[in-house]
Amino acid sequence: MSAHAGRRPAGIAPKLLFEQVKNTAPWAIALEPPLASIAILEKAPELELRWKKGEDAEGYFVALLSAHFTTVATFVPTDVDQRIRQHAWSELSGKRLASAVDRVEEVARWDMRPVSERTVTIDGEVLAGHQGEWLSVMAGALGRALALSDTPVIERATSFIEAELTREARLVTRARKKSSDQELLSLVTTVAHNLGDLSRVVDTWRPAHAASELGLRYQRLGHEGGARFDSAFVFAGELNKLLMAKENHRFLPLRVPRSLRRDRAFLLPFGPYFYEWGRVIGSSKLLDDAERAEILLALLRVHERRTDEHGCLRAIAGIHSVVNGGVEKLARLLPAGQGVGMQRPGVRAALRLAEKDFVKKFHADVKR
DSSP states (O other): OOOOTTOOOOSOOHHHHHHHHHHHOGGGGGOSSOOHHHHHHTTHHHHHHHHHTTOOHHHHHHHHHHHHHHHTTSSSOOSOHHIIIIITGGGOOHHHHHHHHHHHHHHHTSOOGGGOSOEEEETTEEEEHHHHHHHHHHHHHHHHHHHHTOHHHHHHHHHHHHHHHHHHHHHHHHHHHHSOHHHHHHHHHHHHHHHHHHHHHHTTSOHHHHTSHHHHHTSSTTSTTSOOGGGHHHHHHHHIIIIIGGGSSOOGGGGSOGGGGSOGGGSOOSTTOOHHHHHHHHHOTTOOHHHHHHHHHHHHHHHHHOTTOOHHHHHHHHHHHHSTTHHHHHHTTSOTTTTGGGGSHHHHHHHHSOHHHHHHHHGGGOOO
């Protein structure tokens, strides 16, 4: 998989890509055992020399996958989605296309737990949003293979997608029978995300392919009319929409406090279960009170944008439970007028609500 010599490929330069990873997840560099993704990205200087000459497109593609793997569950993921899902595939055919599929399969086997707090384990099987990323990347490969009528790659990509969908449907069925409410909700959130990633890429295929039997197979899996796998995905989609969709958006205000990027312990778990995360923020020796105040302000801004979302309020309550003087003390460290959000009724109510009572109330609508 090598580009035509002399043509510099488009995209983020490898050294800049690695700098972006270090900026958003500096803790990933020092993880033990070392991440395979970081070992690849550390070779960015040598890769860049080749990349500037229009060489080693495969190495560059794997670097993009590595950056995405490392940062997609952080506050500021590297912006490579379109390239790994669509643009990179449009330049590939024949052996180069097949080789790229090899590399996606390799990366998809990496354990994502070191770089994500949004994983759920059912009977020893791990599911995370990372699987949705790889489904979407493989859907890009499948769209390209369909355009080229490349039967071997069509079969490989389809087999990869079908195997993952079958696994995720099986996990939903298991979780409905034996998992806790929190595990079930975390699972359906992940499945809904993953199906969405897949369908969005299928929607970008050539119209005839998107409307084909294969294309329709991967669209609206979580909706009535698109039911497959004994309607496991319809169940997941409905439960996610009922309780979890509003709790697991992108939390853009939390991109502002750079201190949140300092340590892996600060990665967000599944919403709305942010109470213990708030306690970590409130007690960590890696943060000072001025930084905690900045995080509090970001959480208040989340609440101002989405007053029906609970996670930010539970985080504030968690911080309040461990900070001497509570969040009121932190609010006093904010510039004049910026702590006004502390007086919102939702915030005051959250500070009075015990976590166990919140969870009991939130889980009351779980349907199995």
